[in-house]
Amino acid sequence: MNPFWQTDNITLYCGHVLDVLQALQAESVHSIITSPPYWALRDYALPPVEWTAVSYVPIVGLPEINVPAWRGSFGLEPIPEMFIGHLVLIWRELHRVLRADGTCWLNLGDTYSQDTKWGGKSSHKNAHSCAGGYATARNLRTQTRLKSKNLCAIPWRVALALQADGWYLRSAPPWIKPNCQPESVTDRATTAHEYWFQFSKSKRYYWDPTAVRVQSGNGWHGGTFTNERKQQTQPGLGHGPRNERPGRNRRTSDTWNESLDARIADYRAYLAHLEHIRDHGGLLLDEVGDPLGLMFSTRGYKGTHFATFNGALIEPMIKASTSGRGCCPQCGAPWERVTDREFIPQPDVSVAKGIKGNSSQKPMDQSSNWDGFPRGTVAITTIGFRPTCACYDHLYRALPQAHSPRKRHQRQISGNWWKRARRHPGLSDWPVEPCIVLDPFAGAGTTGLECIRLGRRVVLIDLSEEYCRDHIVPRLSAPIQPILF
Ligand SMILES: C[S@@+](CC[C@H](N)C(=O)[O-])C[C@H]1O[C@@H](n2cnc3c(N)ncnc32)[C@H](O)[C@@H]1O
Numbered sequence: 001m002n003p004f005w006q007t008d009n010i011t012l013y014c015g016h017v018l019d020v021l022q023a024l025q026a027e028s029v030h031s032i033i034t035s036p037p038y039w040a041l042r043d044y045a046l047p048p049v050e051w052t053a054v055s056y057v058p059i060v061g062l063p064e065i066n067v068p069a070w071r072g073s074f075g076l077e078p079i080p081e082m083f084i085g086h087l088v089l090i091w092r093e094l095h096r097v098l099r100a101d102g103t104c105w106l107n108l109g110d111t112y113s114q115d116t117k118w119g120g121k122s123s124h125k126n127a128h129s130c131a132g133g134y135a136t137a138r139n140l141r142t143q144t145r146l147k148s149k150n151l152c153a154i155p156w157r158v159a160l161a162l163q164a165d166g167w168y169l170r171s172a173p174p175w176i177k178p179n180c181q182p183e184s185v186t187d188r189a190t191t192a193h194e195y196w197f198q199f200s201k202s203k204r205y206y207w208d209p210t211a212v213r214v215q216s217g218n219g220w221h222g223g224t225f226t227n228e229r230k231q232q233t234q235p236g237l238g239h240g241p242r243n244e245r246p247g248r249n250r251r252t253s254d255t256w257n258e259s260l261d262a263r264i265a266d267y268r269a270y271l272a273h274l275e276h277i278r279d280h281g282g283l284l285l286d287e288v289g290d291p292l293g294l295m296f297s298t299r300g301y302k303g304t305h306f307a308t309f310n311g312a313l314i315e316p317m318i319k320a321s322t323s324g325r326g327c328c329p330q331c332g333a334p335w336e337r338v339t340d341r342e343f344i345p346q347p348d349v350s351v352a353k354g355i356k357g358n359s360s361q362k363p364m365d366q367s368s369n370w371d372g373f374p375r376g377t378v379a380i381t382t383i384g385f386r387p388t389c390a391c392y393d394h395l396y397r398a399l400p401q402a403h404s405p406r407k408r409h410q411r412q413i414s415g416n417w418w419k420r421a422r423r424h425p426g427l428s429d430w431p432v433e434p435c436i437v438l439d440p441f442a443g444a445g446t447t448g449l450e451c452i453r454l455g456r457r458v459v460l461i462d463l464s465e466e467y468c469r470d471h472i473v474p475r476l477s478a479p480i481q482p483i484l485f
Contacts, residue, residue, distance in 0.1 A: 004468050009457045010448060010476055011433060014468040016049040017074075018442045020461045021093035029459060030206065030334060030435040031321040032094055033314050033447050035107040037075030039083040039154050040140040046463050048072045056088040057164040058157065062162050081363045084161050090160050093439065099332060101206045103321040104167070105314070107175065108155040113144035115355055131175055159190070159197045167199040173295045175313065178281070196294065196317070206334045210380055211319040212283060224405040283316050311450040318437060319453050325385035326432030333389035340381045387430070395430055433457070447470035 001023035004014035013020040037044065044123035053069045058081075067085035070077065076082040091104075098104060144152055172195045180192040228266040277284055280297040296313040434457045439447035443462035444467065449459040462468055 003463075005473050008475075009452060010460070011458070012442070012448075012460045012468060012472055012476075013463075014270050014462060014465050016463055017090055018049075018051075018093060021090070021097055021440065024097045024459070026096050028332070028436065029097055029438040030099055030102050030323075030327065030332070031318070032098055032104040032106075032438045032440070033103070033317050033321075033441045034105070034441050035443070036087065036090075036441045037073075038109040038111065039075055039077065040111050040137050041075065041109065042137050043076060044073065044464060046073050049074070049463070051086055053088070054089045056161055058084070059160045060164045062164075076137060076140065078140065079145070080152060080157065083154070084158055087158055088161055088165055090316065090440065091165065091167065094438075095166065095201060095366045096270045097438065098201055100202050101204070101334070101367055102201060103170070103205055103207070104201075104318045104403065105196060105321070106158070106162075106197045106199065108158055108197075109194045110154055111141060111152050112143045113146040113150045113152055114148050133480075141409055151306075153195070155195050159195075160197060160330070164198075164296040168203065170200050171198040172196070173198070175312055176284070176293055178278070178295065178297045182449055193293075198317075206323065206336070208320050208323065208337055210337055210339055210382060211324055212316040281310070281312060311446050311453070314447060314450055315454065318451060318456060322435035322437060323385065324455070327435050328387060329393050329431050330390050330391045330431045333387065333391070335385040335432060336388050338386050340383055341382070342379045344379055349374065384427075390428055397482075442472055443467060445475045448476050449480065452476065 001013060001015070001020060003010040003011045048071050051070045054067045055064045056066055056067075065081055065084050065085065070082060074086060075083065077086065094104060126436045133284070141152075144150070144153065158171065159169055174193040175196055178192075180190070183190050273285065276282065277295050284295045285294045287291050294313055294316070296310045323336065325335040325337075327334045341408045434455055436457045436459060437447065438459045438461075440461045442448060442462040445460060448458045449462050462471060462472065
C-alpha cells in the first residue's frame with residue numbers, strides 16, 4: 001500500500017485502519033500509542049467502511065459474543081458490543097504488527113446510557129441543533145440495554161475483551177484532566193479522568209523506567225536526602241545548623257532532630273513536585289517516585305480536529321516503551337539502558353544513639369520487628385546503552401575487551417562488561433536506527449509530533465483525507481526541534 005506521505009522518519013497512510021494494518025509487516029513496530037474514536041461520542045463524517053463478522057470473548061471464562069458483518073463508521077455502531085468487536089478485530093491486527101517485546105497504549109473515554117436528551121427515546125430536544133455530529137452519535141446511547149443514567153464502562157469492557165483475546169493488561173493509569181468541562185449533573189461525582197490502558201504482547205517486554213524517573217535536586221526521590229538534611233536550618237527556632245554550632249557537644253536530640261529534618265526535606269521536595277504538577281501538569285508520582293497517574297490538561301488545537309490530546313501526556317509512554325538510543329538496523333531489537341545503582345542507607349538513629357526513632361522512622365532493631373533488610377533509597381545513574389541482539393557480534397569481537405569470556409548471546413554479556421566497554425570510543429559508532437511508534441488513529445497527528453520531537457520514527461494511519469492533508473502533513477512538515485536523550 002502506498003503511503004499518503006513519507007519522510008525519513010514519518011510514514012502516513014490514509015485509509016481504513018484494518019486495510020492499512022493488513023499491509024504492514026508483522027512485528028515491525030516497537031510501540032503503539034493511540035486514541036481511537038469513542039463509542040457514541042461524535043460522527044467524524046467519514047465514508048462508511050466494511051467490517052467482517054467477528055466473535056470475541058467479553059471476559060475470560062464467559063461465552064463468546066458473535067457480531068455480524070456491518071457497514072458503517074467506527075464509533076457509530078448501533079450497540080456497544082459491536083463497537084467492542086470491531087476494536088478487538090483491529091487489535092488482532094495490531095498484535096501481529098507489534099514486536100514481541102513491544103507495548104501498546106490505548107486511551108478510551110466512557111459514556112452514559114440515556115433516553116431523555118439529545119434526541120433520545122422520550123425527548124427530541126437538541127437533536128438537530130448540535131454541531132459536529134454529536135446528535136447522531138448520542139442517539140446511540142439509547143441502545144445500550146442499560147437503564148438510563150448508567151455509566152457504560154466501555155473502556156473497561158474493551159480492556160477485559162482484549163485481555164481475553166490474548167493481550168497482557170499491564171496497567172491502567174488514570175489521565176486526570178485539571179481543566180475538564182464542568183458537568184451539569186448534581187447527583188454524581190464529576191468525571192475528570194479517562195484511562196490509558198497499557199497492554200503487552202509478552203510477559204517480558206522492553207521497558208525503561210529510568211527514562212521517566214524524575215530526579216529531584218532537592219533530595220526527594222533522588223536518593224540524596226542523607227546529604228540534603230545536613231543543609232537544613234530552622235531559622236524559626238532561632239538557631240543555625242545544629243552540628244555546626246560552636247561550643248557545645250553533640251546531643252542525642254540532634255540525631256532525633258536530624259532525622260526529622262530528613263523527613264521535612266523529603267516532604268518539601270515532594271510538595272514542590274506536587275505544586276509543579278498542579279501548575280504545569282506531568283507524571284504524578286507517589287512519595288517514593290513510583291507513577292500514580294498522568295495529570296495533563298487537554299490542549300486546544302487551532303485546527304478543526306475535535307479530539308486532540310496534549311503531546312506531553314504521551315511523552316512518558318514513548319520514552320518508557322521505546323529505547324532513546326534506538327534499535328538494531330537489522331532485527332529492530334531495542335538497545336537497553338545500562339545503569340549504576342547506588343544504595344543510600346537510611347540513617348539508623350536507634351543503633352547509633354540508643355534512642356527510638358520517631359513515628360516516620362522506626363528504629364532498625366528488634367523493638368520494631370526489623371527484619372534485618374537494609375532500609376534506604378537507591379540512586380540510579382545512566383551509564384550508557386547496550387544492544388540486546390547478536391547482530392553486533394562481529395563489532396563486539398573487534399573491541400579490545402573481547403578476550404573476556406565470550407557468552408553465546410549478546411544479551412548474556414554482563415552489565416559490567418558494558419560498563420567497561422562504554423569507554424571504548426567505537427561503541428558510540430555502532431549503527432542504530434530510531435525505534436518506531438504506530439498511531440493507527442492519528443487524528444491531528446499529535447503522536448507523530450511528539451515522536452519526532454523525541455527522536456523516534458512514526459507510522460500514522462487515519463481514514464480522513466482532510467485530517468491527513470490539512471492537519472497531519474502541515475503540522476509534521478514544520479520544523480520540529482528534536483530532543484537528544
Ligand atoms: C479520537 S481521534 C484521534 C485523536 C488523536 N488522539 C489526537 O489527539 O489528535 C480518532 C481518529 O480516528 C479516525 N478514524 C475513524 N475511523 C477510522 C478508521 N476506520 N480507520 C482509520 N482512522 C479512523 C478519525 O478520522 C479521527 O481522526
